[in-house]
Amino acid sequence: MEEYTSSIRFDQRLAAVDIRGSIAHARMLGRQGILDAAEADALVSGLQALLQDIEAGRVSFRVEDEDIHMNVERLLHERIGPVAGKLHTARSRNDQVALDMHLYMKQAIAEVMAKVRELQAALVEAAERHLDVIIPGYTHLQRAQPVRLAHHLLAYFWMLERDHARFADTLRRTDMMPLGAGALAGTTFPIDRVQVAEELGFASLYENSLDAVSDRDYLIEFLAAASILMMHLSRLAEEFILWTSEEFSFIELADAYCTGSSMMPQKKNPDVAELVRGKTGRVYGHLIGLLTVLKGLPLAYNKDLQEDKEGVFDTIDTLLPALTLFAGMVRTMRVREDRLAEAFARDFSNATDVADYLARKGVPFREAHAVVGRLVLEAIRRGTNLAGLPFEVYQAASDRFAPDIYEAVALERVVDARTSRGGTGREAVLAQLNMAKAVLGE
Numbered sequence: 001m002e003e004y005t006s007s008i009r010f011d012q013r014l015a016a017v018d019i020r021g022s023i024a025h026a027r028m029l030g031r032q033g034i035l036d037a038a039e040a041d042a043l044v045s046g047l048q049a050l051l052q053d054i055e056a057g058r059v060s061f062r063v064e065d066e067d068i069h070m071n072v073e074r075l076l077h078e079r080i081g082p083v084a085g086k087l088h089t090a091r092s093r094n095d096q097v098a099l100d101m102h103l104y105m106k107q108a109i110a111e112v113m114a115k116v117r118e119l120q121a122a123l124v125e126a127a128e129r130h131l132d133v134i135i136p137g138y139t140h141l142q143r144a145q146p147v148r149l150a151h152h153l154l155a156y157f158w159m160l161e162r163d164h165a166r167f168a169d170t171l172r173r174t175d176m177m178p179l180g181a182g183a184l185a186g187t188t189f190p191i192d193r194v195q196v197a198e199e200l201g202f203a204s205l206y207e208n209s210l211d212a213v214s215d216r217d218y219l220i221e222f223l224a225a226a227s228i229l230m231m232h233l234s235r236l237a238e239e240f241i242l243w244t245s246e247e248f249s250f251i252e253l254a255d256a257y258c259t260g261s262s263m264m265p266q267k268k269n270p271d272v273a274e275l276v277r278g279k280t281g282r283v284y285g286h287l288i289g290l291l292t293v294l295k296g297l298p299l300a301y302n303k304d305l306q307e308d309k310e311g312v313f314d315t316i317d318t319l320l321p322a323l324t325l326f327a328g329m330v331r332t333m334r335v336r337e338d339r340l341a342e343a344f345a346r347d348f349s350n351a352t353d354v355a356d357y358l359a360r361k362g363v364p365f366r367e368a369h370a371v372v373g374r375l376v377l378e379a380i381r382r383g384t385n386l387a388g389l390p391f392e393v394y395q396a397a398s399d400r401f402a403p404d405i406y407e408a409v410a411l412e413r414v415v416d417a418r419t420s421r422g423g424t425g426r427e428a429v430l431a432q433l434n435m436a437k438a439v440l441g442e
Contacts, residue, residue: 005303008061010310011068017103018068019051021096021179024199026087034189035086043087046080047072068100069093090189091179094213094301098178101308103200105222108316109171115323116164116229117440120157122327124436127153130335131429134415135250136349143349146415149335151424154432159232161439166225174218177202181212184300214300216290216308223287226315227280233322234280237273240329244270249339254332257325272329276322283318286311348376350386350409353417357408361400371397 023044030040050072053059065071070093077084127150137147177200180186180193186209193205206212243250253270261267293307351372358368375397379389387409394401407413419425422432 002064002066005066006063007067007306007309008063008065008071010313011097011100012061012071013313014068014100014104015054015072016051017107018072018096018100019047019054021099021103021200022072022087023047024196025091025179027199028192028196029086029089031195032190032192034089034191039083039086042080042083043076046076046084047087050075050079067093067097069096090182090187090191092181092183092213094183095179095181095209098181098213098215099200101219101312102174102176102178102202105174105218105312106171106201109167109174109222112226112229112316112319112323113164113167113171115320115327116160116167119323119327119330120160120164120436121440122330123153123157123160124433124440126150126330126333127157127429127433127436131426131433133335133337133340134344134411135340136343136347137424143347145349145352146344146347146411147424148415148426148429150429150433153330154429154436156232156236157436160229163225163229163232166228167222170218170221170225172203173221175203176206176218177204178206178212178215181206181209184210184213210300214297214305216294216305219308219312220287220290220294223283223290223312223315226319227284227287229319230276230280230283230322233326234277236326237270237277240273240333241270241277244268248343249336250343251336252334253329254334256332257329272325276326279318279322283315286315344411345385347385348379350411350414351376353408353414354386354405357405358398358400363398363400368398 026035026040026043026047029035029043030037035043050059059075061068061071062074065074073084073087076087130149130153133149134146135149135152136143137145137152177193177197179196179200180191197205206215240251240253242248244253253268253273255268257270257272258268259271261269289311290308293304297304354372354375355365355368358371359365363371375386375389375393378393378397379385382389387406391401391403391405394405416425416427419428421428423429
């Protein structure tokens with residue numbers, strides 16, 4: 001029974017915030033005259049000394065004490081005696097654990113947001129470094145139109161910017177203090193919740209004691225934001241996995257982020273990217289798990305709520321290293337410009353520009369589309385691309401073609417023709433880069 005119901009094996013990571021909350025609570029009890037000054041001072045100094053011992057690794061927690069709160073109370077009692085029992089005045093474990101999770105998640109969300117910014121900075125640096133590198137762009141994983149590598153990388157910057165905003169929004173609803181709700185109905189003691197909230201740095205209070213001890217919405221929001229972020233990382237992971245394959249060979253990842261094969265000496269496997277892709281499902285599972293735990297719970301506290309922690313902790317432990325490793329991979333990747341040149345030698349991703357060329361000369365786009373389709377077939381038959389077709393072939397396809405068609409299909413011209421805001425043209429990408437830098441500067 002003790003082993004099954006105990007949470008100390010995972011909630012011991014709450015020790016520092018648990019003690020921080022208890023110190024604020026003890027000070028408030030002293031200021032309000034609920035405890036005398038000597039008792040409050042003994043509790044505060046005892047808790048401070050206990051925290052130092054915990055951080056130094058000089059403390060052992062016991063399963064029979066069930067959770068971090070009872071372990072701290074027992075350890076405090078061993079140090080300062082019976083006065084330790086007064087710490088729980090005007091407080092329940094229900095509002096105490098809620099407080100601990102709010103304090104812990106405020107720190108965790110801030111750390112995730114900082115790591116998101118680090119990855120965004122790495123993407124901006126890589127985009128600047130490879131501003132004039134052009135890669136094939138895809139739809140349906142088929143060659144579509146050429147784009148700047150910088151443009152492609154910045155797409156992930158803006159995804160991450162939305163992630164950052166989601167975590168910032170989640171942080172607002174995490175920054176609420178539940179302490180003072182008691183078990184579910186408040187307390188008969190003359191506590192000062194506002195004073196405690198100010199000391200602990202909370203922006204607001206829960207205004208309903210039932211809601212305060214039973215709310216886990218902020219954890220669901222965190223897991224939802226984390227799931228979307230992991231989905232974005234998984235998409236980038238998939239592209240890195242494709243791009244490092246021999247079939248693409250667009251980039252090479254640094255050895256530090258890859259492993260070899262136990263059997264095949266030539267292998268260089270993108271294990272970090274593959275693990276991030278795999279662990280995405282794990283984070284999704286934690287979101288669905290907590291939603292399922294909460295869906296049938298009556299107010300207020302139920303032991304089921306103990307299940308809110310492990311999935312959240314595991315998500316944090318999954319997210320933070322994934323963001324750190326991706327920032328390193330982006331910063332150290334080598335772009336294979338030689339292989340990109342080979343890829344464009346057999347490429348038809350400038351076909352739309354030939355159709356646009358005819359459309360600008362008065363040919364209905366659908367007709368121009370058909371003309372270019374026949375030109376592509378002819379180029380395939382000849383073993384070349386659109387730039388390699390003789391001019392007479394163009395003239396035979398349409399009398400609207402002039403010798404300047406070769407300028408229109410040149411790779412750099414094709415890319416830089418996309419001058420619309422948010423496009424892949426050089427000036428448009430530079431504008432994007434400046435906006436991204438402004439975001440990072442904020």
